[in-house]
Amino acid sequence: MHPSPPFQLSARVRTLKPSSTVGVLSRALELQRQGVDVITMSVGEPDFDTPPHIKAAAIAAIESGRTKYTPVNGLPELREAISAKFRDENGLTYAPEAVTVTNGGKQALYNAFFALLNPGDEVLIPSPYWVSYPEMVALTGALPVAVPTPPHSGFLLNPADLEARITPRTRMIVLNSPGNPTGAVFPPEVLRAVADLAQRHGIMIVTDEMYEHLVYDAEQVSIGRWAPEHTLTVTGASKAYAMTGWRIGYAGGPLPVIAAMHALQSQSTSGASSVSQYAAMAALTQREETAGFILTARAAYRERRDRLVAGLNALGLRTPTPQGAFYVLADTTPLHPDEGEAARLLLDEARVAVVPGTDFQAPGQVRLSFATSLETIEEALQRIAQLLGEQP
Structure with missing residues (x-):
């Protein structure tokens, strides 16, 4: 035996x-x-x-010895570049201290869920959804609640369907636009309505905008424009800049949320790769290329x-x-x-x-x-x- x-x-x-x-x-x-x-x-x-100017920045970082630990929440100059990106591309005002850099966009989401959710909380997620959202939410002890979007509409969200599922335990709405797996881009009027109900009900919005630059027949708008104190905006370098393996994500939002995410990351992975951060900085600052x-x-x-x-x-x-x-x-x-x-x-x-x-x-x-x-x-x-x- x-x-x-x-x-x-x-x-x-x-x-x-x-x-x-x-x-x-x-x-x-x-x-x-x-x-x-x-x-x-x-x-x-x-x-x-990955574009040549981004790879060149990484090579230069290696050759100049910029291969040491970085601050947990990212290089100060990278956070400044991200702050400027949010301002110029998304119409969002996030000071550099309200920005954090993570090991890929997935870590930003994971940190956010663990910073904001408690067991028994409910999280509304339009479906079809990316497979990791409900799993990460469930790891916190919270309950993911699917909000179906119909194929015949192009998988567009109806804010009324979202509001109908709000209960006293609802703490968060997770949005993904442009979406994986649907490719849906939620129009401004839908996002404005969701921002309004989040403010009325005191609910946090976590919006995953990783595909923000890959939009074809629609207008990409960040919901944080209408509910800045209720919104955490997550994006990163992976999709638009063809930098998946570099593992750089970033998020901007209310300072207390960012501080809590920073604290979590300080006790898990610490900062992202220094070389990858310098590469991401080139992507954000060498804008013409x-x-x-x-x-x-x-x-x-x-x-x-x-x-x-x-x-x-x-x-x-x-x-x-x-x-x-x-x-x-x-x-x-x-x-x-x-x-x-x-x-x-x-x-x-x-x-x-x-x-x-x-x-x-x-x-x-x-x-x-x-x-x-x-x-x-x-x-x-x-x-x-x-x-x-x-x-x-």
Whole structure:
């Protein structure tokens, strides 16, 4: 008889769901290692390289020895650059001391949830949603409450649906616009209405604007313009500047919230990579070069989006046109009524890796990323067409 192990996993970890995105990628990579030709449309990562002026700033930082610890909340000059970015691009007034730099946008969200939520609190999250929001909220002991947005509207939020779910325990609203996985961009009138109800009910808004520069047919507006004392704005360098692996996120908001997030980070990871911070500073301060890169990338994404949406709809897989980000949600019920089984068929039979909508709260749908070449999209559409043709 073997003795019991000298440990017990915590209840919070035992209830944590693994990321479905990571699970699909792992399966796709395993097939690729076996020599199988798999088209991966499951990962939310730009296929562009980090721009040269950003890489040059990182190299210069290394060569000049700027590789030591930084302040937990980020280099002062980077926080000044972020403050200026919020002012000039978002119309938000965050002093440098009301800005914090984190190890990716996900840490900013994690810090915010643990700084603001207690067990038993309720958090409203429009769905379909990014899979990590409810899991991070649940880790705090709070309860995530989904607020559905319908596909026929382009997944736009109805503020009345949000307000109908407010209870005395509601402490927070999480917004993501442009959204993952929907690509929805909430219009100014919707954001103004949400800001108003948050102020009336005394609710904090955490808005994830990581895809703010990837907007195609809509106006990107920060909700913090209308409710500055009720809003924490989270964004970062990953998507717009093709800096996913550099792991730089940042947030601005009320000073007490930022101070609490700083305290949490000081007892966990401490500051972000010094070299990555100098690279991010170049992205934010060398604006002409950065703007040129964003324009080029955005034009490419728009062309890819249009081709993928048209192709999927032509195949009978209803797909709303996203207004931002680089994802589509496609209705795969013609392939199989269960989105998990549809994703499995697409991977195992068509060799196209997608993410089932299960963990996004998007039943009957799968997410495809168009952060890949037009040639890859064309090949994926051909494979999906062949698979649909084989269906009875």
